[in-house]
Amino acid sequence: MKFQKNIYKRRGSSVSKIVITGATGELGQLVVQNLLTKVSASEIAVSVRNVEKASAFAEQGIEVRYGDYEDPASLEKSFSGASKLLLISTPENEPVARIRMHVNAIEAAKKAGVKHIAYTGFAFVDKGAFPSLGNVHLATEYTIRVSGIPFTILRNAFYQEVFVNPALQSFIDSGSIVTSAGEGRINTVTRNDLALAAATVLAEDGHENRVYELASAVAWNYDDLAEILSDVSGKTVTHQYVTDSEAFNGMVIAGLPEGLARFQIALYQSIASGNEGNTSGDLEKLIGRKPTSIRESITQFFNK
Numbered sequence: 031m032k033f034q035k036n037i038y039k040r041r042g043s044s045v046s047k048i049v050i051t052g053a054t055g056e057l058g059q060l061v062v063q064n065l066l067t068k069v070s071a072s073e074i075a076v077s078v079r080n081v082e083k084a085s086a087f088a089e090q091g092i093e094v095r096y097g098d099y100e101d102p103a104s105l106e107k108s109f110s111g112a113s114k115l116l117l118i119s120t121p122e123n124e125p126v127a128r129i130r131m132h133v134n135a136i137e138a139a140k141k142a143g144v145k146h147i148a149y150t151g152f153a154f155v156d157k158g159a160f161p162s163l164g165n166v167h168l169a170t171e172y173t174i175r176v177s178g179i180p181f182t183i184l185r186n187a188f189y190q191e192v193f194v195n196p197a198l199q200s201f202i203d204s205g206s207i208v209t210s211a212g213e214g215r216i217n218t219v220t221r222n223d224l225a226l227a228a229a230t231v232l233a234e235d236g237h238e239n240r241v242y243e244l245a246s247a248v249a250w251n252y253d254d255l256a257e258i259l260s261d262v263s264g265k266t267v268t269h270q271y272v273t274d275s276e277a278f279n280g281m282v283i284a285g286l287p288e289g290l291a292r293f294q295i296a297l298y299q300s301i302a303s304g305n306e307g308n309t310s311g312d313l314e315k316l317i318g319r320k321p322t323s324i325r326e327s328i329t330q331f332f333n334k
């Protein structure tokens with residue numbers, strides 16, 4: 031991959047903006063922060079469904095526009111004059127509704143004359159990664175392709191933050207991590223590394239019609255997690271391999287809602303089958319350094 035650094039050409043018009051959806055969310059806020067290190071606030075606009083929630087952006091000189099994924103007219107208006115649009119996928123759970131919102135945004139981008147659309151998809155979707163999520167992203171990717179708008183697909187790996195949470199302390203306290211994932215591996219990266227990659231694509235030329243697997247070059251498994259927790263705590267933590275039904279019952283007895291426990295089992299199954307262990311060097315190339323490892327994230331978490 032050859033990129034031209036920091037030579038993003040302003041498109042002549044003073045109203046030309048880099049427009050970011052989902053900017054009030056955790057990833058979106060980090061994208062804006064990273065983008066502000068590369069371009070000026072006057073070159074950025076955010077498209078948000080809750081304008082009041084975005085007041086901190088306005089205070090920084092960023093234009094705040096109203097845009098709701100369920101209101102196509104608002105999207106078209108909020109995308110006007112966009113030299114680049116970052117479409118951050120909606121957190122909607124229902125898959126067809128989720129695709130519909132993305133299609134609304136892509137159609138609005140077409141009508142608004144958006145020059146380039148970047149979309150936050152899901153890593154390794156065409157290699158069988160978690161199909162219940164992956165198919166929504168594939169449907170969106172194909173809609174973008176048939177729209178004819180130049181694109182960059184930012185296929186984001188699982189957020190590392192999802193795995194680095196207070197539950198780690200309970201693994202240390204009990205001395206065990208109980209899963210049905212076996213030795214299977216999963217690829218996770220931090221939201222901030224993904225946000226830096228997105229900001230890089232938004233601020234530079236040379237990323238048109240590319241698909242990036244924004245993942246780590248190293249995937250980890252629960253044996254690795256047990257070793258990391260042992261190292262940071264000084265206590266022995268082991269990974270216990272159990273069946274899916276044993277893992278499910280253990281989570282429900284521990285108080286996890288059944289729906290979440292089912293999701294976790296589906297993830298363990300996908301990890302055990304090898305579908306989550308793919309790796310890529312794309313993220314490292316885009317951000318110019320190694321992504322933050324799971325060991326680094328856990329060490330930071332316990333040193334806070």
Ligand SMILES: NC(=O)c1ccc[n+]([C@@H]2O[C@H](COP(=O)([O-])OP(=O)(O)OC[C@H]3O[C@@H](n4cnc5c(N)ncnc54)[C@H](OP(=O)(O)O)[C@@H]3O)[C@@H](O)[C@H]2O)c1
Pocket residue numbers: 051052053054055056057058078079080083097098099100118119120121122150186187188189192
């Ligand atoms: N890779 C992973 O592991 C992973 C994990 C979880 C989620 N995701 C995906 O990545 C996306 C970004 O992650 P995140 O952590 O930033 O999620 P988040 O904090 O929940 O942010 C979601 C953003 O979408 C906005 N939004 C929701 N419904 C909308 C609508 N109808 N119209 C316009 N905007 C709407 C939210 O606006 P409000 O602030 O007004 O609510 C918020 O800005 C998620 O939405 C989800 O699709 C990926």
